[in-house]
Amino acid sequence: MPTTTASAVCTTVGNNILLRLTSGERDVKLKALRELKNQIIGNRTKKLSFLKLGAVPAVAGILSDAVSAVDVADNDENDRIVKDIIVQSAAVLGSFACGFEAGVRAVLDAGADILIQRGCLVEEMPLLKSYMEVVDAGARSLKMIYQSKMAPKYDFLQEENMEFLLSLLNNESENVSGLGASIISHSCKTSLEQKLLFDAGVLKRLTSLLGGSLIQRDASLESIATIFKNNPEVVSQFVGPDTGRTLSCIIEIVKDRFARTRLLASLCLIVIRNASPCYLQDVGIKTKLINNLLELLDDPGRVGDEASFAFSSLIAEKEDMQKLAFEVNGVDKLYNHLQKGSLHPRRFEGILLALADMCSKLECCRSRCLSLQVLKLVVDALAHDSSDVRSAACMCLRSVSRSIKNLSAGSFMNETIVIPLVRLLDDTSTAVQVAALGAISNIVVDFTTRRSTFIRLGGVKLLVQLSKSMDSTIRLNALRALRNLIFLAEDKCKEEIFMELTASLLASLICDPEPSVQEQALALVRNLVDGRINSVEYIFAEDGIILDAVGRQLRIASKAEIEIQGMYVLGNVATGKESHKEAVMDQLLLRAENKAQSCIIKFLQSNDSRLRTAAVWAVLNLTCSSSPGSSGRLVKLHDAGIVSHVKNMVNDPCLDVKLRVKTALEQFNSFDDSLV
């Protein structure tokens, strides 16, 4: 005889439970609720089955009826059953929402969150408020809902909401105060909200909760971190007689026996330190934090996964922290975890990013990574299924390849690394493409002939294609990679790259809507025309559209970085033949609309010494004594008022500018004296 399938049995049981939920008899309903709760607790599959059967709206309906029934207090027995129904239905709804996004959606759609809040927690139910079980059940359920990103945003700006929140925080029950803390962790996003909460005095209560139960401690740590995150103003107002106590309390908790609590305490301190670096300066505390997080990597679960992300936020952009971490063998410890293999993607991503941060500024970290053969594992990760891991591997490679010593030795420009990297330029994820471009930008910086490997493997075609992307971040990063590739490139390489790029594409990128793209395009042209005199010819291709674009940008740009690159382009072209120098003169003396002076005068007067330097270099190159046309150019520069401006810079505060001006004046003097 064939037996029925498991799912058929489940549906039968399920339908039976749901049927009994609709019973008019409260006892039957209560029993059905309990059974449902036991079926679904910790069981995702069952949650999904019951969801499909419409359990959530059914239970929400029961809760709603029960809450209404409270007003009609006829006898103790009925009170008890009504209370139990409210507790069980709240528990069922909370369970559906626990770690199950579809469940959260269903609960919110049924308006159950509001029901629970009103039914279990609000002041107007004094009868029920005396039943702590109801309050607790409601709080537990709402906390589960608030752990989801989909939970509704709590409006702290409403006064009654703030009061309610404070009443939750001040409640003795760990579930209720925990709910208050969860609401803060979930919904407090803006600096205004952070300030409101701070001004309402929640920190005092949260601090006292640090000494409470495990649940209260963890919830409080998360909330404190949320209030301080990226808000130096709130952190600075934190200064007061209580500060030392709270901080030392949290520092103590870093040693807690529970891993999750240790992690949360560390995160809290990191948030405070990142918002206001004057706190937690002590080397001992910094080292303690670093060691704590490195140890937490040993935790096999979620805590271990997240520990590396916390580590990154502690050391990112901070050389002193990276140095400390290096001194306690941070690189080795991270590598040991990487070596374990079969890592959960989140953990893998976190460790790769942590290594990327370690190697971002310090050569000692990069050297250590390379000697440990980290590269092999990183290269393998470039082909990982998870796009986050692929991205993180690229970032790690980008950091390590900042080592010029190893770049020069050819450690990166080989097929093992280049082939998988180039493949990522075609990745389905934009973030991965951008990260790969970052790594490639470093690896193609080559002072020998190795860059031909990259060209041979089709890298240039892909980069040029990406420089035409609709996404400006991709265009920008592709251009940066091309700029670095063409830096000090041999003639043959330059030719290959230019043929792929074309003059018209370059000219249009120089006039790109994004200023940062314009800057990279100009820097690319600067590198293109640098070197042998015949390189200068590139800028005159297709009737000089590139040179015209450069001149045009110089006349209208307002961003110093663009002006600097543009001036160096002209300065480089001015090292060419007479015709090249004359072409630069034409561009410089052309005036923008409504402008009385040549743009170079504006640059010579700039507050930015780099721009003044670039401008003087152009003048120097145009008037060098060995060129036959220099005296004629000097006359034109003089008539345009440029020479007198240069003369006025003889005591420029920037030594580099001053020395170039000195050379320029010596050059001017070598011509007809009457001009100067």
Add this chain to the structure above:
Amino acid sequence: AHSEESSPPICSLLTVGQAFSGTQNVSNLQKEEAWRVNVRIQGCDLEHGYLCGTMEALNVPMADTPVVTFWEGEIVDAKNYTFYTGKWEATPEDDIRHWTKFPSFAPLLSRVEADGGKSLDLSNYPYIFMRWKEQYFVNVGTDCGLTIAGFYYVCFSCSDGSINGFYYDPNS
């Protein structure tokens, strides 16, 4: 621009990609040689007082091709590095003896003897002092008969980009 006021100035002649040509003279009782040398700057991190690049020596008698080495430099900036080497078997006396060979060092001598030059304000001094140490051979083996055990005391002129240096190797 970097924030440290007393560090040597940025100089556009000493930046990544810049190339220099000159000669390295070896002169002692046994021989007199002049190798043509090309230097290329590959890395420059003023914040950390770090410089690096390659040196190519041409017409080296014992080599049949030009010999290229990769070197790393320490910039004397009173923040990261002082005039005293403190390693590579160079004593303070060796240091002073070599720095004094550069005429541009003369005005700084007394302060350097007093405190290694830690209190010097080099931000407007038109010379940059460095130590360059070769790290590895780029294109030949270590059995090429050449040594990179020592290091160079280097002086760079911000005005005209000229570089002068003296090699020091107590064992050579």
